[in-house]
Amino acid sequence: MKSRYATIILLGLLCLVIAGFSLVKGAYRIELSNVWAILVGRLFGAEGNWSLSDQVVLLAVRLPRILLVVLVGASLAVSGAVLQATFRNPLVSPYLLGISSAASFGASVMMVFLSVYRPGLVQLSAFLFGMLAVFLASSIARLYDPLSNTVLILAGVVVSSLFSALVSILKYLATPETLRMIDLWSMGSFASARWRDVLQVMPFAIIGCVLMVLLSWRINVLSLGEQHATTLGVNPKALRFVLVAVTSLMTSVSVAVCGPIGWVGIIIPHSVRMMVGANNFFVILGCIGLGSAFLLLVDLLARTLLPGEIPISILTAIIGAGFFIVLVSRTRKGLWSQ
């Protein structure tokens, strides 16, 4: 038990260290002393002799980006962990119910039919369509059997491919310019992160994560199976509804703001399980730490490895796969066969 708490604390520290490093590292060079001076200066209203550009890059570019990465990393990892436990399926990701392709469709619709540049409207539309996908998938599943996990997963696959096809239709109609915008969006990026985005994601991420931690013992019970849950006094139907609704909100808002970012929601929960075992209380806490730390590291590489930006989903897949292989080779067998 103690070692598990230690692991959680270590993951939290890891996240802080990478965040600190991200704050001083970037394509634009700011003197370390200036970074400190600007941060302290802005907090306590002190004056300094740094340039306006230093201040804008640190406070309006880097800081919101780091916070957004932390919030999105935690949201996706926690959502993945919760849904995997809920559906008792290790392959489930936060995009299970078609959120990613539906959000892509929502964003693409705005890009194709709106002739002005309004990223706020693109985000809103992506969010609404993400939620629509969840509603559609659960409605389809309810037609057959409201309690069957398999049917809900299948319905998610159907909704997902439906929206993928709709995106293809839009791409077919799009001009080369809008086509390019759609492609860029679907690769996901934190490059244009700003405070407005942080404020949009923050309430969903924080309330969602806290709620999931509070519900973690119920999730443990649910992951034993519905019959067990019922005998232990947990209403599986109601709980599953709450879990799916909350994680969908967390995922949808993340996708709407920075595009679909793959792998975090699958690889991080499994990695955390290898570190702390199957108890969802520790898994969820660990996902908050490792999800943020992992995405911070990937984003740091995305913006510093090459002179330009590297689309983040490419890196999450490559680094995530390597990370996962290392963990698998060092972990005891039988974790998934319980």
Added chain:
Amino acid sequence: MNSKKRMVVYSLLVAIGIAGSLFGAGCGRSPAQSPKTVVDYWGREISIPEKVERVVPIYYVLAEYICAMGARDKIVGIGLVYTNNYLLERFCPAVYEIPEIGRGGLNLEALVELQPDVVICSNSTEMVDSIENLGIVAFGTFPNTIEGILQQIQDAGVIVGHEEQAGMLVDFQKSWLEYVTSRTGDLADDERPTVYYMREEFLETMGQGILSDIIALAGGKNVAQGLGESGRPMMVSLENVYQWNPEIIIIRDKSQITVQDVYDDPTWQGIEAVRARRIYKEHSGWTEFRTETVFGIMEKAKWFQPALFDELDVEAEYEQFLDLIASFYE
């Protein structure tokens, strides 16, 4: 076993027969003795039939060239075409009515149905191969330089038999290109303003390739010069832009972003171009790979080196160019 072997032999014979007839058809239509040739992207000499009446430009810019040289009636099909193309809308509105055969991949059957004498397409070996397999002359082209764009116009002229008109379009542009470069060619590095080129997103730009050449010809210096893949758009971070701190920002013609959008964005306030109010949006169509490419260079020259090009009236010269095109249809 025996009957299986026989089957194999028969199917082989049938296959050889089909291949032979296809090959024969291909050879029969290839105009080997034609004196007209153009050199394609891969340096191959392509023989063009003496009389070309039916052309299919797969790439819409080629349709623009052909239309600008007074040969709009020869365009019988097109790959795909987008609205908001001034030249086509003014001189060749019919191009929006003709069959579009390239949307979502080239429809080869529809192409054969159009019975084209020549198909002009981009530098896709796969596409050129599949068109040549049909026994149709395919000219694959893709320019990497300004000279290449002008050569492409000239080649299109040879193909449709409007060499003279194409030559006039090219000469018109060449003379203006020389006018601009005679003033910007000797500029020292520190006399050239740094330029950030904004595409469909705030942070999407272009490094290596023709765009950096255009900016250099116009007397500026692309901040992303040498980065990324040649001719391909790339994403950068806002930190990159702050590091470069460009003196001028150019927004691509078809971008949804407006000059005001950039001025209004709080995170761009520290950039020199924003503080100096030197953000411009390209005139529609005056970009690379277009009939009006040279006007884009003239327009940029005025923005980059206002003192050198004070008396240059690009709009007025463009009107002259449009009059020239109109004269081909009189």
